[in-house]
Amino acid sequence: MTLAVRGVALAGRLTDVAATLGTGTITAICGPNGAGKSTLLGVLAGLLDADDGEVLLGDRSLAGLRPRDRARAVGYLPQSGEVAWDVSVASLVALGRLPHGDGDSTGGRAAIAHAFAACDLQGFAGRPVSTLSGGEKARALLARVLAGEPQWILADEPLAALDLAHQASLLRVLRAEARAGRGVAVVVHDLAVAMNHADRVLVLDRGVLVADDAPAAALAEGVIARVWGVDAQWVGEPGAHALVVRP
Numbered sequence: 381m382t383l384a385v386r387g388v389a390l391a392g393r394l395t396d397v398a399a400t401l402g403t404g405t406i407t408a409i410c411g412p413n414g415a416g417k418s419t420l421l422g423v424l425a426g427l428l429d430a431d432d433g434e435v436l437l438g439d440r441s442l443a444g445l446r447p448r449d450r451a452r453a454v455g456y457l458p459q460s461g462e463v464a465w466d467v468s469v470a471s472l473v474a475l476g477r478l479p480h481g482d483g484d485s486t487g488g489r490a491a492i493a494h495a496f497a498a499c500d501l502q503g504f505a506g507r508p509v510s511t512l513s514g515g516e517k518a519r520a521l522l523a524r525v526l527a528g529e530p531q532w533i534l535a536d537e538p539l540a541a542l543d544l545a546h547q548a549s550l551l552r553v554l555r556a557e558a559r560a561g562r563g564v565a566v567v568v569h570d571l572a573v574a575m576n577h578a579d580r581v582l583v584l585d586r587g588v589l590v591a592d593d594a595p596a597a598a599l600a601e602g603v604i605a606r607v608w609g610v611d612a613q614w615v616g617e618p619g620a621h622a623l624v625v626r627p
């Protein structure tokens with residue numbers, strides 16, 4: 381089922397943005413600081429109300445869904461991983477089953493176990509969240525999203541706090557979730573990650589969607605020069621590109 385924005389506008393943040401995201405794929409949302417990436421993700425998640433336009437899940441308005449149905453459909457991982465209560469990692473991840481109300485059922489427990497394994501959290505179950513490092517907490521918060529088995533995973537800079545191995549592992553997890561039929565949209569600053577791992581890239585510039593295409597086209601050197609104002613060159617091969625920035 382598609383997730384789409386139509387003519388979305390939010391004063392000073394987004395201007396007439398329209399895009400349709402498909403399940404089974406990873407969409408990267410890129411752009412300079414302040415371009416509107418987090419705002420767009422928040423609108424797609426139904427957490428931010430746009431001044432104009434609408435968000436559609438399939439042919440239904442996201443805003444018209446009951447909160448529980450919306451939470452089952454869309455899992456959102458915010459940029460800043462604040463946890464209001466100092467619960468254990470096990471309790472935090474189990475919260476992902478809240479929209480299903482089945483944390484104690486066989487299916488619920490299996491989903492939680494899958495999320496723990498996917499995020500490499502074995503051994504952390506009893507730890508209070510306040511004692512985790514930044515990267516460990518980021519993995520616990522992602523596990524909460526995965527435990528909910530949402531149709532859509534919307535993640536705001538999920539790689540930012542992760543070391544190299546856990547970045548690679550997270551990208552594998554997101555690819556597996558996409559292969560399983562979910563839709564994945566991630567905000568990323570690392571354009572090489574978007575180039576090598578996304579199926580599609582949206583580029584925002586000052587609130588305007590300026591590219592919506594396969595990575596090689598959306599992140600062409602000319603687009604990077606225009607949007608980021610940086611003289612950069614792609615080197616390497618498809619799937620293993622690196623971006624060389626000329627000073």
Ligand SMILES: Nc1ncnc2c1ncn2[C@@H]1O[C@H](COP(=O)(O)OP(=O)(O)OP(=O)(O)O)[C@@H](O)[C@H]1O
Nearest residue numbers: 392393411412413414415416417418419420567584
């Ligand atoms: N709550 C808010 N109220 C008003 N303006 C906001 C609010 N949050 C963000 N903005 C502004 O909206 C614009 C887009 O912000 P947004 O956080 O979506 O950008 P971003 O592309 O995610 O940036 P970054 O890469 O720095 O995280 C920015 O100019 C920002 O200052």
